[in-house]
Structure formats: C-alpha cells, structure tokens
Amino acid sequence: MDILIIEDEKPAATRLERLLKSYNDQINVLDKIDSVKKAIKWLQSNQPQLIFMDIQLADGLSFEIFEHVDIQAPVIFTTAFDEYALKAFKVNSIDYLLKPIDEDELDAAFKKLDRLAGNHQPKSNTLDQINQAMAMLTNKYKSRFVIKVGEHIKSIAVNDIQYFFSRDKASFCCADEGKNYLLDYSIEQIEGMLDPEKFYRINRKYLVSLKAIEDIISYSNSRLRIVLKHCSDKDVVVSRERVNDFKGWLDR
Structure with a gap:
C-alpha cells in the first residue's frame, strides 16, 4: 500500500x-x-x-x-x-x-x-x-492549558493569560500575575487554538491579548511598538505588513 x-x-x-x-x-x-x-x-x-x-x-x-x-x-x-x-x-x-x-x-x-x-x-x-x-x-477554542510547575502539573485558564511568546525555540505564556509558564505547543499551534477576537499574532514571537497592551507607540518603518504588561522586552513590534490588520483588530 x-x-x-x-x-x-x-x-x-x-x-x-x-x-x-x-x-x-x-x-x-x-x-x-x-x-x-x-x-x-x-x-x-x-x-x-x-x-x-x-x-x-x-x-x-x-x-x-x-x-x-x-x-x-x-x-x-x-x-x-x-x-x-x-x-x-x-x-x-x-x-x-x-x-x-x-x-x-x-x-x-x-x-x-x-x-x-x-x-x-x-x-x-x-x-x-x-x-x-x-x-x-x-x-471550539481552547479554554485551558496544562502546564508543569516544578514537579507539579496544573491547569491555567486562557482568560488568565496576558500573552504568549517564543524564546530559544520554546513557547511560553505569561499569566496575569506576571509568571511565565512553558507550553508544549509552538506559537503557530497556539494561534490556531485561540479565539482570534481575543488574541492577535503581532509578529513571529508574540501572540497578545488586548488586556496585555499597556501602550502602543509609532515606530520606525511604519511599524508599531507595543508595551506589554509584565514584559521586559523593549522590542515588541508589530511587523509593518500586519499594522493595518492589527488596527482593525483593535477597532472591533
């Protein structure tokens, strides 16, 4: 066969x-x-x-x-x-x-x-x-993710997550309390599991909720820089080709 x-x-x-x-x-x-x-x-x-x-x-x-x-x-x-x-x-x-x-x-x-x-x-x-x-x-969008904390397994609600991000070929979520948790999915997979009304993929590394955004600043080359809660990364940028779509998402 x-x-x-x-x-x-x-x-x-x-x-x-x-x-x-x-x-x-x-x-x-x-x-x-x-x-x-x-x-x-x-x-x-x-x-x-x-x-x-x-x-x-x-x-x-x-x-x-x-x-x-x-x-x-x-x-x-x-x-x-x-x-x-x-x-x-x-x-x-x-x-x-x-x-x-x-x-x-x-x-x-x-x-x-x-x-x-x-x-x-x-x-x-x-x-x-x-x-x-x-x-x-x-x-049928995902409502919870299973995460590992040390030797313990727990479940975290999507509503309690500020944003998702990738780092060193791994994916993480940042919860409301500011803690980061490792996930077993790629950012691409996570994007397909979430309600697009609630989360937006601003670039290859970040998938953010509206509540996570503290500020939006005009940036070079017609891009936008995003200030996220509990995020020390100063280079969270909406790629130029996504700016108009991102503005549309904000305006829903």
Missing part, C-alpha cells in the same frame, strides 16, 4: 512512518509533507492509496486541502484535539487517531479500513461531514 503522511511535526511523522513499516513491511511511505501548501501541490499530481493527515498544520487546517484537490484516497486524521469535536470523523472511510498514536490504535484503524473497502459513500456526503467537523473545530 502506498501511503502519504501529512504532518508538520518531524518527530511525529518519523514515528508514524516507523509504526507503519513495523505494522506491515509492504507499506510504502511515498512522502512526508509538512504544510497545506505543499500537500496541495503534491496531491495535484499524485494519488496515494491512503493518507495519514494531521488536522492542524503550521500554515492552516488540513481541511483546506480538500477545497483545492479531489482526494480519492481514504483519510485517517491524526490529531491532539479531544474526541467530542471529532465525532464527525467516525464515518465510512474517514477515521482519526489521537496523538501519540500507538500500535493498537493503528491496527484498529487498518481493520476498519478493511471493513469499509468497497463501501464508498458519495463524495458530497463525505465533504459535508468534513465541513461539519471543520466548523466544530474552528468554533
């Missing part, structure tokens, strides 16, 4: 490929692709027999791929989202696996694929179910 993996986390893609080949040495992984844009280009000229597809990629939700490419192969989604939001996937040739994927779940997915072989649903129905699931996911 020729399989395509669409996954933006390299360790996860490598692990999945290893699991697949361990499950069946006749499996051929055609390619591992890490973005919506690359997947669209690849699928416009190739058709695998099965696709393992992460839902949230660095440049958007993988559902966008279906808007540009006529995908005939069955799809098994891989995701960290909770089961409630993914009930729409439990139909015919569409399935999902929660990360981290284990061998038993992979085995169950292939057995389901075998059962459904030849039982093809009209494409329009499949796309309707994908759109339904997309709506569920995009309207």
Whole structure:
C-alpha cells in the first residue's frame, strides 16, 4: 500500500512512518509533507492509496486541502484535539487517531479500513461531514492549558493569560500575575487554538491579548511598538505588513 503522511511535526511523522513499516513491511511511505501548501501541490499530481493527515498544520487546517484537490484516497486524521469535536470523523472511510498514536490504535484503524473497502459513500456526503467537523473545530477554542510547575502539573485558564511568546525555540505564556509558564505547543499551534477576537499574532514571537497592551507607540518603518504588561522586552513590534490588520483588530 502506498501511503502519504501529512504532518508538520518531524518527530511525529518519523514515528508514524516507523509504526507503519513495523505494522506491515509492504507499506510504502511515498512522502512526508509538512504544510497545506505543499500537500496541495503534491496531491495535484499524485494519488496515494491512503493518507495519514494531521488536522492542524503550521500554515492552516488540513481541511483546506480538500477545497483545492479531489482526494480519492481514504483519510485517517491524526490529531491532539479531544474526541467530542471529532465525532464527525467516525464515518465510512474517514477515521482519526489521537496523538501519540500507538500500535493498537493503528491496527484498529487498518481493520476498519478493511471493513469499509468497497463501501464508498458519495463524495458530497463525505465533504459535508468534513465541513461539519471543520466548523466544530474552528468554533471550539481552547479554554485551558496544562502546564508543569516544578514537579507539579496544573491547569491555567486562557482568560488568565496576558500573552504568549517564543524564546530559544520554546513557547511560553505569561499569566496575569506576571509568571511565565512553558507550553508544549509552538506559537503557530497556539494561534490556531485561540479565539482570534481575543488574541492577535503581532509578529513571529508574540501572540497578545488586548488586556496585555499597556501602550502602543509609532515606530520606525511604519511599524508599531507595543508595551506589554509584565514584559521586559523593549522590542515588541508589530511587523509593518500586519499594522493595518492589527488596527482593525483593535477597532472591533
């Protein structure tokens, strides 16, 4: 079986490929692709027999791929989202696996694929179910993050977070009390989990809430410098290409 993996986390893609080949040495992984844009280009000229597809990629939700490419192969989604939001996937040739994927779940997915072989649903129905699931996911924003404090695990509400930032290839949130906490997601992933009415990505490093902004100052090259609460970084700048959109976000 020729399989395509669409996954933006390299360790996860490598692990999945290893699991697949361990499950069946006749499996051929055609390619591992890490973005919506690359997947669209690849699928416009190739058709695998099965696709393992992460839902949230660095440049958007993988559902966008279906808007540009006529995908005939069955799809098994891989995701960290909770089961409630993914009930729409439990139909015919569409399935999902929660990360981290284990061998038993992979085995169950292939057995389901075998059962459904030849039982093809009209494409329009499949796309309707994908759109339904997309709506569920995009309207269900994260309300809490699990953080580690020393040897302890605790949960912090999104409403208690001032802003998110990246530093030394790691992501953090700054809480209302001014403490910073390490998170297990990239800034790109966090951005997709949050209500865009409440948080705005001002540049590659910072994702801020309105309540975190103490001052906005005109800066060089038509940019804006932002003064954030509990932030010692004096170079928090809205990139020039985002200034107009940022002003629009402020004016909602």
